[in-house]
Amino acid sequence: MITLTEENYIKAIYHLGKQGRENVNTNALAEAMNTKASSATDMIRKLAEKDYANYKKYKGVTLTESGKDIAINIIRKHRLWEVFLVEKLNFTWDEVHELAEQLEHIKSQKLIDELDAFLGHPTHDPHGDPIPDKNGEFTFVEKIVLSQAQEHQTYSCLGVNDSSTEFLQYLNKNDIGLGSTIEVVHIEPFDKSINIKANGKLLTVSQSVAKNLYLKKL
Amino acid sequence: MITLTEENYIKAIYHLGKQGRENVNTNALAEAMNTKASSATDMIRKLAEKDYANYKKYKGVTLTESGKDIAINIIRKHRLWEVFLVEKLNFTWDEVHELAEQLEHIKSQKLIDELDAFLGHPTHDPHGDPIPDKNGEFTFVEKIVLSQAQEHQTYSCLGVNDSSTEFLQYLNKNDIGLGSTIEVVHIEPFDKSINIKANGKLLTVSQSVAKNLYLKKL
DNA sequence: ATATATTTTTAGTCTAATCTAAATATTTAT
DNA sequence: ATAAATATTTAGATTAGACTAAAAATATAT
Numbered sequence: 001m002i003t004l005t006e007e008n009y010i011k012a013i014y015h016l017g018k019q020g021r022e023n024v025n026t027n028a029l030a031e032a033m034n035t036k037a038s039s040a041t042d043m044i045r046k047l048a049e050k051d052y053a054n055y056k057k058y059k060g061v062t063l064t065e066s067g068k069d070i071a072i073n074i075i076r077k078h079r080l081w082e083v084f085l086v087e088k089l090n091f092t093w094d095e096v097h098e099l100a101e102q103l104e105h106i107k108s109q110k111l112i113d114e115l116d117a118f119l120g121h122p123t124h125d126p127h128g129d130p131i132p133d134k135n136g137e138f139t140f141v142e143k144i145v146l147s148q149a150q151e152h153q154t155y156s157c158l159g160v161n162d163s164s165t166e167f168l169q170y171l172n173k174n175d176i177g178l179g180s181t182i183e184v185v186h187i188e189p190f191d192k193s194i195n196i197k198a199n200g201k202l203l204t205v206s207q208s209v210a211k212n213l214y215l216k217k218l
Numbered sequence: 219m220i221t222l223t224e225e226n227y228i229k230a231i232y233h234l235g236k237q238g239r240e241n242v243n244t245n246a247l248a249e250a251m252n253t254k255a256s257s258a259t260d261m262i263r264k265l266a267e268k269d270y271a272n273y274k275k276y277k278g279v280t281l282t283e284s285g286k287d288i289a290i291n292i293i294r295k296h297r298l299w300e301v302f303l304v305e306k307l308n309f310t311w312d313e314v315h316e317l318a319e320q321l322e323h324i325k326s327q328k329l330i331d332e333l334d335a336f337l338g339h340p341t342h343d344p345h346g347d348p349i350p351d352k353n354g355e356f357t358f359v360e361k362i363v364l365s366q367a368q369e370h371q372t373y374s375c376l377g378v379n380d381s382s383t384e385f386l387q388y389l390n391k392n393d394i395g396l397g398s399t400i401e402v403v404h405i406e407p408f409d410k411s412i413n414i415k416a417n418g419k420l421l422t423v424s425q426s427v428a429k430n431l432y433l434k435k436l
Numbered sequence: 437a438t439a440t441a442t443t444t445t446t447a448g449t450c451t452a453a454t455c456t457a458a459a460t461a462t463t464t465a466t
Numbered sequence: 467a468t469a470a471a472t473a474t475t476t477a478g479a480t481t482a483g484a485c486t487a488a489a490a491a492t493a494t495a496t
Contacts, residue, residue, distance in 0.1 A: 003453090005452080025473075026473070026474055026475085027472090027474080035453090035455090036455065036456085037474065037475085038454085038455075038456080038475070038476080038477095039453070039455075040474095041474065041476085042454085043453080046452090046453095057461090057475075058460095058461055058473080058475080085329070089332035090332055095328070099324075099326050099329060102324050102325065102326075103324060106320050107320065108317050108320075110309070110313070111303070111307065111317060114307035114308055118306055118307055221482080223482080223484095243443080243444090244443075244445085245443065245444080253483090254484075254485065254486085255443075255445085256444085256446080256485070256487095258444095259444065259446085260482095260483075260484085261483080264482090275491090276443080276444060276445080
């Protein structure tokens with residue numbers, strides 16, 4: 001049986017080590033976990049013993065295949081819950097993260113399979129991050145920010161970079177949400193402001209907005 | 219901050235002591251928690267210290283008002299999650315309990331308020347037990363079993379007593395579910411078998427079925 | 437009413453996850 | 467290449483929640 005704390009360390013190693021492939025330093029891990037280096041060392045030892053991690057003293061830690069599987073499964077759960085909270089329970093994009101940190105530890109294969117189906121097998125969460133499928137495969141989507149978009153091209157909104165309340169409220173006001181269709185009508189060479197048609201409505205957005213909106217080409 | 223274990227003990231005291239009003243013995247509590255009497259004593263001490271419980275050595279334990287509030291809130295969450303799992307995620311009535319035991323500990327007021335609204339403010343869970351509202355008030359509904367029903371009266375299905383897979387499958391096969399309308403057409407005096415019209419369809423059910431189906435008068 | 441049985445509490449350990457402080461490796465700078 | 471700085475590990479303690487075994491209180495039975 002894997003404990004909640006072990007799961008959280010595994011997740012942190014995964015994120016810090018770029019999908020768990022690169023070595024993660026004890027100090028970096030301790031900081032991510034809001035704990036001390038000595039505690040991180042203890043946990044790394046334990047994870048290595050349970051064969052979730054590869055560890056050589058003073059050389060940092062990576063995840064084993066089974067460690068990665070666990071991490072990916074937690075990420076899948078986290079992101080599916082985020083979609084649920086935003087799409088079904090009226091949460092805003094910035095409210096969901098810490099709640100999903102709790103929900104991701106609920107243990108039930110059927111729950112997560114059914115939730116996935118209930119949500120229509122989403123491939124991305126409200127921040128535009130990909131949701132691994134049942135087999136741990138990520139859907140790769142070329143993600144760009146609006147400021148890198150091309151004139152006359154049509155895109156779909158994947159998520160946001162800045163998830164401040166103000167920015168999300170700005171998007172709401174302009175009817176831009178997950179999956180919104182955005183057509184780049186014109187890019188003003190002078191100040192790089194962008195004329196877009198969002199869900200049919202014309203709108204001019206500034207660079208600072210454009211830098212924080214993730215899109216995929218349609 | 220209240221721990222998960224504390225919450226579970228409080229819930230057990232609430233259930234064992236008839237809404238936490240009656241004294242609960244250390245041994246009974248230990249058995250309910252699958253632990254030993256000495257552990258229960260330790261926890262009772264702790265709960266009393268935190269003012270969730272009233273405790274006199276050798277005299278058992280009751281809940282304080284704040285302890286009861288906590289218990290009722292956990293029960294509310296548990297039962298709302300059960301409704302969600304059955305109504306939205308295709309769980310059967312007997313699959314939901316242990317999963318709801320995990321979900322009931324998720325901490326977010328907004329989550330539970332929104333879930334409640336999403337489900338249409340249900341008053342009863344899939345087992346026919348009442349769901350306390352936001353203020354901790356239970357909807358009292360006179361709950362009878364089908365075997366006590368009156369001829370020519372119409373009822374609504376509240377839940378089941380026996381939640382074995384076989385029984386639930388029997389009900390599914392006959393299109394009886396939560397909220398189904400059941401009219402008692404005729405009670406056979408010879409063997410007490412009951413002729414009912416369930417969701418429009420005529421059906422004869424035996425006493426053993428009738429004893430396990432909870433109804434409320436319409 | 438007293439002995440016996442049962443229940444509850446106490447005392448002392450154990451494990452997981454944390455901490456501080458000290459010791460040891462490794463890295464960096466000269 | 468060595469000293470200083472930084473990173474990591476070790477050693478020993480702490481806390482929550484559990485355990486066993488023994489002691490103490492309460493309940494039961496004759």
